[in-house]
Amino acid sequence: MKALAKKFSTKIESVKVDIIYATITGNNELLANAVANEFKKRGQTPEIxxxxxxxxxxxxDSDIIVLVCYTYDNGSIPDESLDFFDDMQEIDWTDKICAILGSGDKFYGQDYCKAVDTFAEQIKKTGANLATSPVKIQLAPDESDAPAIKKCVSELLAASN
Structure with a gap:
C-alpha cells in the first residue's frame, strides 16, 4: 500500500515545453502532436x-524545446526552418533541454532523416542539453513508434528535474 501511495504522490513539476515542427506531408504534424500528447499524459501543457x-x-522562457523536421532534397533541412536554423548560431541554450525528431522515407537511402542529424549537431553547438537520442520515424508515426516517443519524453522530463 505504501508503494502505491508513493507512486501517486510523486508529482512531476510543470515545465514550459515548446514543440516546433515543419511538415509537407502532414507526417511531422502528426509526430509533433504525438509528442505533445505524451507530455499531456504526464501533466504538462506543451505549446506547438x-x-x-x-x-x-x-x-x-522555454525549459524544454522539441524540434520536429523532415528532410528535403538530397538531405537538406526544410526551407521553412532555415531562418530558425541560422539563428541557432546566435543563441546560448545552455539552460535548455532539447530533442530532435523527424519523419522520413527509407526509400531515400543515405538521406533518410539526414536533417534530423543536422539539427542535432546545431542543437549541440548552442550548448543545450540534447537529453535524448534523435528519433527518426518512417513516414507517419504509428503505434510501433509509441515506445520511442514515450522514451524521448521520459528522458526530457528526467533531465528537467
Missing part, C-alpha cells in the same frame, strides 16, 4: 508551433 511562425528568440 510551426517553424515559419516561430522566432527563436521568443523561446527564452
Amino acid at each position: 508551433h510551426e517553424f515559419d511562425d516561430t522566432d527563436i528568440f521568443d523561446l527564452e
Whole structure:
C-alpha cells in the first residue's frame, strides 16, 4: 500500500515545453502532436508551433524545446526552418533541454532523416542539453513508434528535474 501511495504522490513539476515542427506531408504534424500528447499524459501543457511562425528568440522562457523536421532534397533541412536554423548560431541554450525528431522515407537511402542529424549537431553547438537520442520515424508515426516517443519524453522530463 505504501508503494502505491508513493507512486501517486510523486508529482512531476510543470515545465514550459515548446514543440516546433515543419511538415509537407502532414507526417511531422502528426509526430509533433504525438509528442505533445505524451507530455499531456504526464501533466504538462506543451505549446506547438510551426517553424515559419516561430522566432527563436521568443523561446527564452522555454525549459524544454522539441524540434520536429523532415528532410528535403538530397538531405537538406526544410526551407521553412532555415531562418530558425541560422539563428541557432546566435543563441546560448545552455539552460535548455532539447530533442530532435523527424519523419522520413527509407526509400531515400543515405538521406533518410539526414536533417534530423543536422539539427542535432546545431542543437549541440548552442550548448543545450540534447537529453535524448534523435528519433527518426518512417513516414507517419504509428503505434510501433509509441515506445520511442514515450522514451524521448521520459528522458526530457528526467533531465528537467
